[in-house]
Amino acid sequence: MQQSLKILTYNIHKGFNAGNRHFMLHQMREALVSTDADVMCLQEIQGSHLQNAKKIQGWPTHSQAEFIATAGWPFYAYGKNVVHNQGDHGNAILSKYAFSQWENLNVSPYAWASRSVLHAIIHLPANNTAMHILCIHFGLSGKERQLQIATLCDRIDSHVPPDAVLIVAGDFNDWRGQAQRLFHEHLQLQEVFQVLQANHARSFPAWLPFLAMDRIYYRGLTPLSCERLAFKPWHLLSDHTPLMATFVL
Numbered sequence: 001m002q003q004s005l006k007i008l009t010y011n012i013h014k015g016f017n018a019g020n021r022h023f024m025l026h027q028m029r030e031a032l033v034s035t036d037a038d039v040m041c042l043q044e045i046q047g048s049h050l051q052n053a054k055k056i057q058g059w060p061t062h063s064q065a066e067f068i069a070t071a072g073w074p075f076y077a078y079g080k081n082v083v084h085n086q087g088d089h090g091n092a093i094l095s096k097y098a099f100s101q102w103e104n105l106n107v108s109p110y111a112w113a114s115r116s117v118l119h120a121i122i123h124l125p126a127n128n129t130a131m132h133i134l135c136i137h138f139g140l141s142g143k144e145r146q147l148q149i150a151t152l153c154d155r156i157d158s159h160v161p162p163d164a165v166l167i168v169a170g171d172f173n174d175w176r177g178q179a180q181r182l183f184h185e186h187l188q189l190q191e192v193f194q195v196l197q198a199n200h201a202r203s204f205p206a207w208l209p210f211l212a213m214d215r216i217y218y219r220g221l222t223p224l225s226c227e228r229l230a231f232k233p234w235h236l237l238s239d240h241t242p243l244m245a246t247f248v249l
Helices: 024-036 052-053 066-067 140-159 179-187 191-199
Strands: 004-011 038-047 075-084 087-095 099-106 116-124 129-137 167-170 214-219 221-227 243-248
Touching: 004 024, 004 129, 004 167, 004 214, 038 052, 038 066, 038 075, 038 129, 038 167, 066 087, 075 099, 075 116, 075 221, 087 099, 087 116, 087 129, 116 140, 116 179, 129 140, 140 167, 140 179, 191 214, 191 221, 191 243, 214 243
Parallel strands: 004 038, 129 167
Antiparallel strands: 004 243, 038 087, 075 087, 099 116, 116 129, 167 214, 221 243
8 A cells, every 4th residue: 555645844943933923833833733744844843941941931841842743743853953051942853653773863064054854764664664864954054964865875875775764854055056967877866856846845034035045855756745834824934945745755
């Protein structure tokens, strides 16, 4: 029996709107629930922040990953990117299906630019399938991204079997398309919007997207549809637009 999978990637901007004036995490959670995504890759998700917890009304008592996960995703993993004296933030994977394992990997070539890749293996009921999910948030400089892409390729080569189901999703900050050649030629990964709509989705900034920053790459799956969630209320929430794709095993 074929199983369909709905994958979403979203940079939630630590729960704030684009101008950092309004805390929108509760509205974000409500909007994410409406997508009914099976697996979500979230970036810039706050683990803790001592000052915000004291001064912002509605700040969750637990991490933002757990706060969102309790609305419909029984399983979640959170990996820290940045740790400072007020708290931490990073990437998270939320899933309706159980993890068999997960690991957070430091891919920062420079001490001043902390970045990580969150790699999880999710157990899918259909045909007892293991699916590898890598949630990423790459750096802003071209040289930094080149090194991070190379590290990611090494990770997939060494830890993901060639015939395994694989999703690599997140905020690539890759408006120059550096990742595309290596991902396609070396890893045989395809990007769902490029396959189904001939171009990467423009996802930043949310109020008038013109940069293709976010991606959903896949291997070992058949894509059915993909969608950039640019309609109300998404353009009023984070500074990024979420991307969502449906696949079948």
